[in-house]
Amino acid sequence: MNATHDPRDVHELITVLPDVPVLRDRCRALAALDAVMGRRGGSYFDYDPAWGPGVEAALMTNGAGDEYTILFTPDGVFGRGFDHESWMSPYTNDDMALWPGLVDTLPEVFRPLLAEPAFCDDDVLTATVVFWRENSDTAWRAGPVEIPDDDGDGTGFLFRVLAAGTPEAYVDFAQGYYERDVDLEAVRHVFALRPLTEAVVKTLNPRAEPSAVVETAARAGYPARG
Template sequence: MSVHEVIRRLPDVGTVRRVSRALAVLDLVLNEDERTRYYEFDARWSETEEAALMRNGSGDEYSIVFSPDGAFAYGFDHESPMSPYANDQKVWPGLLEGVPEVFHAARDDKAFSDEGVPRATVCFWRTTDDSAWRSGPVEDADRDGADWLFELVADGRPEAYLTFAEEYYEVALDLDAIRHVYALMPLTEYVVTSLNRQRRLSDLSDGIAEIGYPRS
């Protein structure tokens, strides 16, 4: 499944932002080692932007930058034949074609590039004026990695995170606690310990502030 199919599945920008924030909080609760967390969310990416980030530790990643103009996303599957590292440090034809000017700063952000070349096999965006997500006219994109990179934000259900996390962290989890976080309801001690008996709400204050998750 390529970016063209994935953007048809993605919910609106507000829902993608909400789910992204929830994913970061859930990983914050479940994983005490910030170096190995899968999902992060930076509510202070810039004065006007927030960013959802995924790093799986194996070289794959994505970024979704949220701004008053909408959202801009990159994804990178390091094994994809569309990788710039497999194409003389060039982005795949059509990948960045049509990116609106309001997203050029995110497109060119050094945080997402190596020597000026974006680490990207996937790119899509949605402005506040758009009625759907958009991408460039990328051909032969079936191996861009979009389907698995963005699976949880495209799915949007707490059950999807439950399946992912129980496999990734090898623990049984409380679905109701995950639903609580997906709804962006303020964390309680009960919710935190339901997810991770070793964590306490007081341990999470700095992380919660960085993510911009609602406080009680």
């Protein structure tokens, strides 16, 4: 997986996602990079190690109505993504119904999350992508959802950076998003979860205040020590 190949849909996404510990570290690194690079009206990537009792959350929102949430729970991991322009959105039908197959085989341990207010509108899950992995699973799973040929579920752009999982993919994203050059070696430092030094912070964002960045990253679960 690299920055030039996005997962076409949830079925491809679940074949390229890494094991849970690696995914968690990847999410924490993205949140730390978001804190370093500077937030434009809010975080793009974030991580909340105390989202709920025993639950950690990786979050992405692009500010245009598209988002994902990945919950690391005592029972495993539950992920949902929402592409607001996809025909698979519940807003495209009068009943506000989920796309067929999206959650049909979701394990019972995750079903309460379908009514989580943070993910719902009028008690309906806002999602075009759903995937999960119970603690006993040896692979990521998704429901038997059929993706429309003339549209998609949004996986490609929602999970592009996370699925690629490389510093190079993040640099490709960040240079377009922040419209400035981004130092690859400094990004590699953060991806490795090494301590955020003043030199690394200033290399990535000369306007940043290192102590404030370190504090923000720590709140997002980034380790104080590598």
